[in-house]
Amino acid sequence: MTTAFQIIVSGILLGLIYTLIGAGLAIVLGVLRIVNLAQGILIMISSFLAWDLLVHWGIDPILSVLIIIPIFFVAASAGEVVMLRAPARESPDRAMLLLFGVLMAAEALASIGWTTDTRSIDVGYAYTSFKVGGAVIPEDYLVMAAVAVVLLGLTELLLYRTLLGKAMRAVGQSRQSAEILGINSAWVATAVFGLGVALAGAAGAALGVLFPFNIELQSQWLAYSFIVVLIGGLGGLRGSLVGGLALGLGQELFSQFLSLGVASVVLYGILAVALMVRGGGLGAAKVRRI
Amino acid sequence: MRKLLRGRNLRGVASLIGAAAMVGAMSGGLSGASTRAMASERFHGPPITIAGTLGLTGAFSVPSADYKLVDEAWVNTVNAHGGLLGRKVELTILNDNSTPTTASTDYQKFISEKVNFILAPYTTYVGGPQVPVVRAAGKLFYNGGFVGLQYFEQDKGWMVGSYTYQDTTYSHGAFTVMKSLPPSKRPKKIAILYAANPFTVAANKGYNGTGGALTFAKRDGMKVVMDEQYPTGTTDFTSTIEKAQAAGAQALIVLGLPTTSDLIAKTVKTIGWKPEVECMCGSQVTTLDNWYTLGAATNGVIGTDVAWESENYPGMKQVEALARKKHEKVVPSYSWAGWAILQMIQQGVDGTHSTTTTKIRKWLLTHVVSTAVGKFKLLGNGSPPNREVVVQTVNGVQRTVWPPKIATAKIVTPLP
Numbered sequence: 155m156t157t158a159f160q161i162i163v164s165g166i167l168l169g170l171i172y173t174l175i176g177a178g179l180a181i182v183l184g185v186l187r188i189v190n191l192a193q194g195i196l197i198m199i200s201s202f203l204a205w206d207l208l209v210h211w212g213i214d215p216i217l218s219v220l221i222i223i224p225i226f227f228v229a230a231s232a233g234e235v236v237m238l239r240a241p242a243r244e245s246p247d248r249a250m251l252l253l254f255g256v257l258m259a260a261e262a263l264a265s266i267g268w269t270t271d272t273r274s275i276d277v278g279y280a281y282t283s284f285k286v287g288g289a290v291i292p293e294d295y296l297v298m299a300a301v302a303v304v305l306l307g308l309t310e311l312l313l314y315r316t317l318l319g320k321a322m323r324a325v326g327q328s329r330q331s332a333e334i335l336g337i338n339s340a341w342v343a344t345a346v347f348g349l350g351v352a353l354a355g356a357a358g359a360a361l362g363v364l365f366p367f368n369i370e371l372q373s374q375w376l377a378y379s380f381i382v383v384l385i386g387g388l389g390g391l392r393g394s395l396v397g398g399l400a401l402g403l404g405q406e407l408f409s410q411f412l413s414l415g416v417a418s419v420v421l422y423g424i425l426a427v428a429l430m431v432r433g434g435g436l437g438a439a440k441v442r443r444i
Numbered sequence: 445m446r447k448l449l450r451g452r453n454l455r456g457v458a459s460l461i462g463a464a465a466m467v468g469a470m471s472g473g474l475s476g477a478s479t480r481a482m483a484s485e486r487f488h489g490p491p492i493t494i495a496g497t498l499g500l501t502g503a504f505s506v507p508s509a510d511y512k513l514v515d516e517a518w519v520n521t522v523n524a525h526g527g528l529l530g531r532k533v534e535l536t537i538l539n540d541n542s543t544p545t546t547a548s549t550d551y552q553k554f555i556s557e558k559v560n561f562i563l564a565p566y567t568t569y570v571g572g573p574q575v576p577v578v579r580a581a582g583k584l585f586y587n588g589g590f591v592g593l594q595y596f597e598q599d600k601g602w603m604v605g606s607y608t609y610q611d612t613t614y615s616h617g618a619f620t621v622m623k624s625l626p627p628s629k630r631p632k633k634i635a636i637l638y639a640a641n642p643f644t645v646a647a648n649k650g651y652n653g654t655g656g657a658l659t660f661a662k663r664d665g666m667k668v669v670m671d672e673q674y675p676t677g678t679t680d681f682t683s684t685i686e687k688a689q690a691a692g693a694q695a696l697i698v699l700g701l702p703t704t705s706d707l708i709a710k711t712v713k714t715i716g717w718k719p720e721v722e723c724m725c726g727s728q729v730t731t732l733d734n735w736y737t738l739g740a741a742t743n744g745v746i747g748t749d750v751a752w753e754s755e756n757y758p759g760m761k762q763v764e765a766l767a768r769k770k771h772e773k774v775v776p777s778y779s780w781a782g783w784a785i786l787q788m789i790q791q792g793v794d795g796t797h798s799t800t801t802t803k804i805r806k807w808l809l810t811h812v813v814s815t816a817v818g819k820f821k822l823l824g825n826g827s828p829p830n831r832e833v834v835v836q837t838v839n840g841v842q843r844t845v846w847p848p849k850i851a852t853a854k855i856v857t858p859l860p
Contacts, residue, residue, distance in 0.1 A: 160683075164680075262501075265501070265502070265505060269506045270502070270505050271506045272706055272732070273737065274706055274734060276737050276738060276739040280714070280741075281739065281740045281741050290682070290686070290714075292714045292715070294714070365679050365707055366703050366706035366738075367703065368702075373677075374679065406682075409682075410683045410687075413672055414672055414673070414678055414681075414684055415673050415675055418674075418677070418678065
């Protein structure tokens with residue numbers, strides 16, 4: 155009973171953070187039809203920034219999230235205007251290729267700037283836990299899951315309770331129709347890309363607290379983003395939540411009853427099965443747009 | 445006691461300067477870059493050439509940068525004292541981009557250019573594939589870069605090394621320490637977690653029935669309640685650590701690479717488990733800078749190293765000075781090993797008054813060498829005899845707990 159409760163608690167807390175990883179990818183893919191292959195490296199860069207902010211300025215990662223989100227939003231919006239807009243107009247695949255180039259360049263630059271060393275973020279709540287009903291609840295999981303809930307909630311409000319959110323969803327449904335209705339789809343696309351990357355930035359700061367990290371971990375986070383999107387589809391943040399929770403709970407469940415090696419195989423097996431079931435891969439997930 | 449190097453707050457500035465320097469180097473053509481050592485003016489005869497590759501970019505760029513620093517400092521020191529046999533020493537380090545295939549091309553180049561001494565690159569992943577390449581050319585491979593008992597065994601003394609323990613004996617020190625504990629504190633049940641990596645698999649299972657944590661546990665009458673391999677990308681160990689605790693493990697032996705080892709240490713601390721002994725027994729994790737950023741998670745954890753400053757072996761002061769210059773908190777194991785292998789070249793040349801491979805090989809396999817990692821005679825397979833130092837981190841300070849002659853403190857058990 156305790157074991158089951160432990161799996162549920164840890165799985166949900168991790169799942170909420172994984173939702174944050176996938177949400178950015180889902181929003182960009184859902185509205186712009188672009189697979190942001192740079193998602194993983196952006197998450198890593200955010201972890202490094204959170205580390206820098208803590209080590210050099212003593213800023214707690216929770217506050218770092220508030221600093222990183224606008225920085226990532228502005229940088230990504232500028233990047234969208236300067237680099238991504240033209241290829242995205244031609245085809246989403248060209249934009250994806252460009253983002254692959256961004257991934258490679260960012261990885262190389264990050265290796266130079268931050269080196270390939272492992273880093274960890276040492277904050278007071280990183281090494282403490284408490285028990286509820288026999289289940290151990292790591293405080294850092296709890297804190298960062300709470301941060302994820304707040305950010306996901308705000309994103310949900312933005313998407314469903316604001317004009318900008320409506321415009322984003324309209325562009326996601328039909329760019330041409332949105333333009334006929336007077337929506338400046340180019341600027342909406344810029345905002346969508348900025349929002350997606352900002353969420354990746356928030357996820358990076360949260361993950362940096364939970365797990366020691368180095369540049370190589372970016373492929374892991376990219377894979378997790380894909381799993382979240384493939385399981386949850388592009389049905390808005392609620393879909394990402396389903397994907398994230400499924401990933402977190404699955405990871406905890408498999409780790410409990412299988413060896414770590416097998417658990418990992420099962421986890422990536424889910425990715426492979428989801429790709430097969432969806433046929434067209436991530437592209438097929440577009441059927442359920444935001 | 446090892447002094448902690450200070451200047452943590454300068455790391456950010458230093459890394460920026462380092463990054464700028466690397467960009468400058470890259471713009472000058474890093475792939476073909478070579479490092480020419482400063483030479484004094486009075487040398488006789490053609491230069492003595494030493495060459496090797498390092499992953500100056502890519503996954504192993506951090507340790508590789510340390511190796512390069514050590515190599516260059518050694519060459520500068522030797523040349524400042526008249527070189528070897530009165531000849532200038534020239535060092536060439538090529539960037540293998542942390543990949544074995546690039547390294548293989550470079551080693552073929554060294555062989556065709558008839559380089560006098562060939563240095564191994566960092567890590568088994570890059571260095572292992574170069575062993576047959578160098579052997580086929582009839583050259584001696586000077587290995588201060590990686591471990592691997594199988595490579596020494598297969599190369600039959602054509603590779604000489606300076607790492608004083610191989611993959612199969614990475615946990616040997618920890619088991620020796622556990623055996624030395626009073627019976628009431630001696631762990632009877634242990635949990636082993638090891639990364640899915642050839643090096644850590646050998647550290648757990650041994651090679652040809654020799655060594656490995658499982659063998660040591662059996663030898664010492666310990667019951668292994670968990671023996672679990674994990675993928676190197678594992679991101680959550682909570683369930684696994686709880687299972688180890690629930691199984692009654694009194695000691696946790698982790699044979700992993702830095703990132704996951706750090707995560708496991710963090711998880712043990714987070715869930716509040718206090719085993720009698722917790723060893724991060726892979727990759728000399730506790731000598732790396734990041735270890736200290738784990739804060740409370742490091743408290744009581746033991747690790748191993750090839751040598752300790754208080755042993756005052758020749759060359760240690762120079763290596764320590766280099767680490768200080770880089771604001772490293774402790775001297776990484778690879779810096780000791782990197783300096784030691786160059787000392788072995790020097791002693792081989794001085795001992796034979798020659799640069800002939802066969803003569804030096806014979807000399808090195810039959811004489812005692814005095815290096816930064818100790819004074820020893822190589823085994824027949826070219827590796828040094830087993831020797832390691834066990835350290836324990838207590839309140840952010842590393843203390844030696846074994847061997848007794850250099851121990852600065854008694855081991856603290858269970859974890860504080």
